Amino acid sequence: MVTKVASVTKEVLIGDGLTTVLIGERINPSGRKKLSEALMIGDLEVVRKEALAQVEAGADILDVNVGVTGIDEAAMISQALETVMETVDVPLCIDSNKPKVIEAALKVYKGKPLINSVSGEERSFKEILPLVKESGAAVIGLTADDRGIPDNADQRLRIAGQIAEQAELAGIPREDLIIDCLAMTVGADGKAGLVTIDAIQKIKTELGVNMTLGASNISFGLPNRELLNGAFLSIVIASGINCPIVDAAKVLPLARACDLVLGRDKYAMRYTTAYRQFSSHH
Amino acid sequence: MVTKVASVTKEVLIGDGLTTVLIGERINPSGRKKLSEALMIGDLEVVRKEALAQVEAGADILDVNVGVTGIDEAAMISQALETVMETVDVPLCIDSNKPKVIEAALKVYKGKPLINSVSGEERSFKEILPLVKESGAAVIGLTADDRGIPDNADQRLRIAGQIAEQAELAGIPREDLIIDCLAMTVGADGKAGLVTIDAIQKIKTELGVNMTLGASNISFGLPNRELLNGAFLSIVIASGINCPIVDAAKVLPLARACDLVLGRDKYAMRYTTAYRQFSSHH
Numbered sequence: 001m002v003t004k005v006a007s008v009t010k011e012v013l014i015g016d017g018l019t020t021v022l023i024g025e026r027i028n029p030s031g032r033k034k035l036s037e038a039l040m041i042g043d044l045e046v047v048r049k050e051a052l053a054q055v056e057a058g059a060d061i062l063d064v065n066v067g068v069t070g071i072d073e074a075a076m077i078s079q080a081l082e083t084v085m086e087t088v089d090v091p092l093c094i095d096s097n098k099p100k101v102i103e104a105a106l107k108v109y110k111g112k113p114l115i116n117s118v119s120g121e122e123r124s125f126k127e128i129l130p131l132v133k134e135s136g137a138a139v140i141g142l143t144a145d146d147r148g149i150p151d152n153a154d155q156r157l158r159i160a161g162q163i164a165e166q167a168e169l170a171g172i173p174r175e176d177l178i179i180d181c182l183a184m185t186v187g188a189d190g191k192a193g194l195v196t197i198d199a200i201q202k203i204k205t206e207l208g209v210n211m212t213l214g215a216s217n218i219s220f221g222l223p224n225r226e227l228l229n230g231a232f233l234s235i236v237i238a239s240g241i242n243c244p245i246v247d248a249a250k251v252l253p254l255a256r257a258c259d260l261v262l263g264r265d266k267y268a269m270r271y272t273t274a275y276r277q278f279s280s281h282h
Numbered sequence: 283m284v285t286k287v288a289s290v291t292k293e294v295l296i297g298d299g300l301t302t303v304l305i306g307e308r309i310n311p312s313g314r315k316k317l318s319e320a321l322m323i324g325d326l327e328v329v330r331k332e333a334l335a336q337v338e339a340g341a342d343i344l345d346v347n348v349g350v351t352g353i354d355e356a357a358m359i360s361q362a363l364e365t366v367m368e369t370v371d372v373p374l375c376i377d378s379n380k381p382k383v384i385e386a387a388l389k390v391y392k393g394k395p396l397i398n399s400v401s402g403e404e405r406s407f408k409e410i411l412p413l414v415k416e417s418g419a420a421v422i423g424l425t426a427d428d429r430g431i432p433d434n435a436d437q438r439l440r441i442a443g444q445i446a447e448q449a450e451l452a453g454i455p456r457e458d459l460i461i462d463c464l465a466m467t468v469g470a471d472g473k474a475g476l477v478t479i480d481a482i483q484k485i486k487t488e489l490g491v492n493m494t495l496g497a498s499n500i501s502f503g504l505p506n507r508e509l510l511n512g513a514f515l516s517i518v519i520a521s522g523i524n525c526p527i528v529d530a531a532k533v534l535p536l537a538r539a540c541d542l543v544l545g546r547d548k549y550a551m552r553y554t555t556a557y558r559q560f561s562s563h564h
Contacts (some may be wrong), residue, residue, distance in 0.1 A: 186543060186550060187550060190542070190545060190547060190548035190549060190550065191545045193542065193543030193544060193545060194543070194545030197520065218543060222550060222553070222554070223554060223557045224535065224539075224557050227536060228539045228542065228543065228553070230512060230513070230516070230536075230539075231512070231516040231536060231540045232516075232543045234512070234513040234514075234516035234517050235516050235517060235520040235540070235543060235544075238479065238517040238520065239520070253506065253509055254512075254513055257506075257509050257510045257513035257514075258513045260468050260472070260475065260510065261468060261475030261476070261479070261500060261510065261513055261517060262476055262479070263472060263473045263475060263476030263477075265472060266472035266473075268468060268472065271504070271510070272504070272505060275505045275506050
């Protein structure tokens with residue numbers, strides 16, 4: 001099963017056995033004071049710089065989130081997307097769960113975007129899925145519902161199944177659904193990593209969908225986060241995560257290492273290229 | 283299935299879901315000039331130092347190999363084992379495929395050792411398995427036979443199955459067989475990593491045995507070997523390798539990171555302890 005997303009000039013393919021696609025996470029004000037403040041005063045220079053830096057670092061798709069309290073998010077996402085599309089040519093991921101923000105984003109976006117996200121809530125199905133269907137976009141489905149994020153793999157599989165069912169009813173092809181089964185910190189719950197890894201394997205086996213994950217939460221509050229994130233990212237990529245949401249500047253060489261040991265880089269070209277690129281910047 | 287190996291005072295348990303057991307690889311003259319020369323003149327001080335350093339670095343078991351051309355290997359392994367047993371209290375792994383060397387080693391070893399190794403060759407079955415049975419040791423089975431190391435997972439599974447069958451016929455309990463399905467460099471063959479990962483998963487599913495692997499060959503001839511080894515080690519530990527053969531000083535923090543994300547370190551105690559230990563030495 002192959003998911004296609006596209007800008008005007010570039011198509012990115014996501015699928016099992018293909019090289020890992022990196023979704024750049026850095027255009028997101030959550031926890032980033034400088035970007036939050038810039039968005040509050042309508043200054044898009046930080047967004048432009050982040051877009052350029054991430055694509056240079058190897059991001060294949062950029063996530064764009066402008067969720068700051070007190071701004072007109074619908075207006076801002078349009079401006080942010082325009083700015084990013086002027087700056088780089090990779091496909092984009094519209095990161096909002098608000099129908100009005102997504103609608104505004106879809107009006108300006110040129111190509112086939114990824115929408116991040118629909119969840120397992122009834123209201124989310126009703127509001128988001130018709131927008132996905134109408135625009136022909138691909139969509140990320142989060143394995144959370146009214147009761148939050150289940151603490152076990154079977155319940156996350158259940159929600160993923162409901163999302164797949166509702167997407168099908170809405171006329172969205174299975175290959176345009178990408179599941180995010182969510183990672184919590186192992187600092188708070190020693191079973192959190194295992195639950196996510198189990199959920200990935202179960203969802204991949206049962207539904208055959210492509211999958212994304214924001215993997216860096218796993219290490220929150222613990223020392224040597226890069227090592228822990230690296231171990232976890234390697235395991236989840238091998239388990240079926242095709243397009244993790246990451247800081248490309250930090251994980252590109254590791255993602256290429258994973259692809260190499262997983263037989264997706266025949267002559268080690270992508271690995272050695274990433275090594276040279278990374279070495280010359282550090 | 284739990285494999286027990288033991289020294290006089292220490293028992294080490296190897297099993298799925300248990301914490302990863304590290305077999306220290308450094309008492310092995312292959313590619314180590316200083317150790318080769320020391321063994322040739324019967325100087326065991328290097329062996330003593332390596333034993334101590336590896337156990338301090340977190341090795342749970344030590345592999346002991348004295349294979350140098352032109353020395354009396356049977357006499358030397360006895361002396362080496364005596365030296366190591368005087369120095370540290372962890373269980374040992376007798377690393378030789380020569381019956382006379384193994385016999386000599388078994389005479390001096392106190393406890394339940396691991397024997398490294400039997401292979402899929404007829405002659406190996408006949409020579410090695412009776413020694414394993416008689417001594418009550420555990421044994422590593424290599425998935426190679428007269429024709430060498432198969433380049434595909436199914437043939438490695440087939441050889442592992444033959445070893446399991448022959449071990450059973452010899453009266454060796456399944457839990458005393460540990461399979462090593464071998465890793466070759468991805469620099470020479472882009473599919474080498476994937477073949478090993480597939481073989482691990484198939485052997486684990488079909489035979490349920492515990493498994494070891496010397497994982498660092500994977501990166502031979504490539505840049506940034508530590509990164510590549512780390513990605514591969516994380517994936518193979520998640521796939522079922524319980525007791526990799528490694529340089530503990532290099533991989534302890536990563537092995538602890540894997541155990542943490544795999545739910546084998548409830549309060550992150552082992553991970554944070556390894557982090558502190560590693561930080562204070564580097």
